[in-house]
Amino acid sequence: MTAEPDSALHADAARPSRREQILQAAARLFAERGSRSVGVDDVGAAVGVTGPAIYRHFASKDAMLAEMLLRISERLHTGAEHVVADAGSDPAAQLAALVAFQVDFALDNPALITVQDRDLGALSDDDARQVRRLQRRYVEQWVAVLGALHPEASTAACRARAHALFGLINSTPHSAGRVSRSAMASLLTAMATAAATT
Amino acid sequence: MTAEPDSALHADAARPSRREQILQAAARLFAERGSRSVGVDDVGAAVGVTGPAIYRHFASKDAMLAEMLLRISERLHTGAEHVVADAGSDPAAQLAALVAFQVDFALDNPALITVQDRDLGALSDDDARQVRRLQRRYVEQWVAVLGALHPEASTAACRARAHALFGLINSTPHSAGRVSRSAMASLLTAMATAAATT
DNA sequence: CGGCGACGTGAACGGTGGTTAACATCCCGG
DNA sequence: CCGGGATGTTAACCACCGTTCACGTCGCCG
Numbered sequence: 001m002t003a004e005p006d007s008a009l010h011a012d013a014a015r016p017s018r019r020e021q022i023l024q025a026a027a028r029l030f031a032e033r034g035s036r037s038v039g040v041d042d043v044g045a046a047v048g049v050t051g052p053a054i055y056r057h058f059a060s061k062d063a064m065l066a067e068m069l070l071r072i073s074e075r076l077h078t079g080a081e082h083v084v085a086d087a088g089s090d091p092a093a094q095l096a097a098l099v100a101f102q103v104d105f106a107l108d109n110p111a112l113i114t115v116q117d118r119d120l121g122a123l124s125d126d127d128a129r130q131v132r133r134l135q136r137r138y139v140e141q142w143v144a145v146l147g148a149l150h151p152e153a154s155t156a157a158c159r160a161r162a163h164a165l166f167g168l169i170n171s172t173p174h175s176a177g178r179v180s181r182s183a184m185a186s187l188l189t190a191m192a193t194a195a196a197t198t
Numbered sequence: 199m200t201a202e203p204d205s206a207l208h209a210d211a212a213r214p215s216r217r218e219q220i221l222q223a224a225a226r227l228f229a230e231r232g233s234r235s236v237g238v239d240d241v242g243a244a245v246g247v248t249g250p251a252i253y254r255h256f257a258s259k260d261a262m263l264a265e266m267l268l269r270i271s272e273r274l275h276t277g278a279e280h281v282v283a284d285a286g287s288d289p290a291a292q293l294a295a296l297v298a299f300q301v302d303f304a305l306d307n308p309a310l311i312t313v314q315d316r317d318l319g320a321l322s323d324d325d326a327r328q329v330r331r332l333q334r335r336y337v338e339q340w341v342a343v344l345g346a347l348h349p350e351a352s353t354a355a356c357r358a359r360a361h362a363l364f365g366l367i368n369s370t371p372h373s374a375g376r377v378s379r380s381a382m383a384s385l386l387t388a389m390a391t392a393a394a395t396t
Numbered sequence: 397c398g399g400c401g402a403c404g405t406g407a408a409c410g411g412t413g414g415t416t417a418a419c420a421t422c423c424c425g426g
Numbered sequence: 427c428c429g430g431g432a433t434g435t436t437a438a439c440c441a442c443c444g445t446t447c448a449c450g451t452c453g454c455c456g
Contacts, residue, residue: 248406251403
């Protein structure tokens with residue numbers, strides 16, 4: 001153990017290396033069948049390599065999943081921070097920014113959406129704790145904005161409302177194809193805005 | 199094989215038999231960790247029995263999951279049929295009935311909600327096909343009502359809207375405790391109604 | 397009373413799959 | 427040209443887990 005030479009947390013997005021191909025292919029496979037039902041050989045085959053070759057790039061199968069989930073929660077957390085800061089101080093504008101951000105992410109990465117809320121339980125306790133911390137911070141950004149829009153509501157109610165909005169927007173994996181991206185975007189945005197402000 | 203004496207599809211709800219205890223315990227465990235991460239021994243231990251004892255009640259672990267998912271989709275499908283019929287011919291009233299029905303189900307059975315959309319992929323092709331058929335019929339009942347409320351919208355858009363509403367309402371597993379059942383019910387109902395009629 | 401069926405148990409079997417080991421290949425810097 | 431590091435491959439190892447087997451117990455019915 002403790003055998004990874006370079007920081008596994010932040011990958012160089014500059015080079016589309018084999019490592020990145022593996023993560024992307026694994027995300028697709030995990031989303032389709034669940035991480036526990038996907039073998040290392042399957043992931044390898046998806047990038048034209050045999051199973052054990054994976055271990056030249058990742059310490060273990062679990063490490064792959066951990067890095068995948070950590071990246072997602074980081075992306076969401078920092079993205080939300082950025083987007084809210086750019087929206088000014090109007091809660092309604094902040095909400096619109098968060099909704100637009102989440103809608104874009106959900107439409108662009110349905111596979112990641114699926115993996116994140118299905119395979120969190122497959123992580124080691126430490127990794128799970130870290131992912132949950134980031135997820136929690138992301139939720140709290142929504143809760144803050146929702147709290148400003150609903151001053152009479154409790155924090156717990158705002159949290160429940162935030163989770164309901166995530167469920168709504170993150171339904172993209174279940175609505176495969178058939179509707180254009182732009183139409184899906186406006187539909188989800190309208191529904192989420194209505195549900196958030198009621 | 200082919201060794202089950204009585205129809206496995208409809209269990210006598212009258213007797214809280216060992217068989218039912220197993221299904222219930224398995225649902226809770228599957229929801230917490232995912233069916234593939236739960237061993238037969240775990241399920242057995244949850245009802246005070248060793249692993250192999252399960253095979254006195256189910257042909258296989260997969261058969262357990264199959265029966266669980268089939269029951270859920272049947273319950274939803276027939277429940278929706280019943281509820282819509284009782285709501286008269288007003289689309290708004292029908293929608294309200296469907297929303298109330300799904301909200302009740304989601305609040306009463308968060309574990310089943312979780313298992314249904316996470317472990318469908320673990321079923322055999324035949325079982326999966328059967329579950330999907332029932333799920334599809336359930337969705338189409340929503341689509342019909344939503345189509346009446348949005349005459350200008352395409353069927354595909356209505357289907358996407360239905361999935362978004364399911365995601366919203368089925369967020370109950372993520373909003374554990376902290377808010378009373380009745381408060382959750384009115385919150386989800388208000389949000390879903392607003393999102394459905396926008 | 398005798399036995400049969402329902403229900404459980406502990407032990408063993410077999411396949412699956414993550415992981416490691418030993419061995420090639422290719423590319424590059426000295 | 428030589429050597430080493432990055433990258434792959436095949437074969438083997440090993441643990442886990444679903445499943446089956448042989449056996450025991452308890453209760454009911456004839």
